Amino acid sequence: MIVRQLHRLTWRCINRIQNPLHGIPHDTLLVQVEAFAQEYKMQDISSILQKGALLAQNPGQFESIKELDEKDLEVIRREKTRGCLKIFSELC
Numbered sequence: 087m088i089v090r091q092l093h094r095l096t097w098r099c100i101n102r103i104q105n106p107l108h109g110i111p112h113d114t115l116l117v118q119v120e121a122f123a124q125e126y127k128m129q130d131i132s133s134i135l136q137k138g139a140l141l142a143q144n145p146g147q148f149e150s151i152k153e154l155d156e157k158d159l160e161v162i163r164r165e166k167t168r169g170c171l172k173i174f175s176e177l178c
Contacts, residue, residue, distance in 0.1 A: 107143035115139055 119139045123132035140151045
């Protein structure tokens with residue numbers, strides 16, 4: 087009984103929290119990430135940051151992110167089944 091109540095309360099809280107990346111157009115998000123990388127001297131990893139931002143924007147739809155290659159997808163699939171990304175996928 088207590089577990090169910092806690093579960094419902096948790097989902098109510100989660101439903102109230104909006105992903106700050108939600109609604110940012112794809113191209114705009116990539117430009118913002120590139121600007122961030124330049125500002126903080128991380129141009130050498132800007133493609134990784136872009137992939138991360140796209141994944142964070144919509145983790146439940148990672149299979150449709152064209153910037154992710156098959157190796158990226160394999161890692162994400164493995165992490166999702168192991169639990170690390172399961173939480174994020176359930177939020178979407």
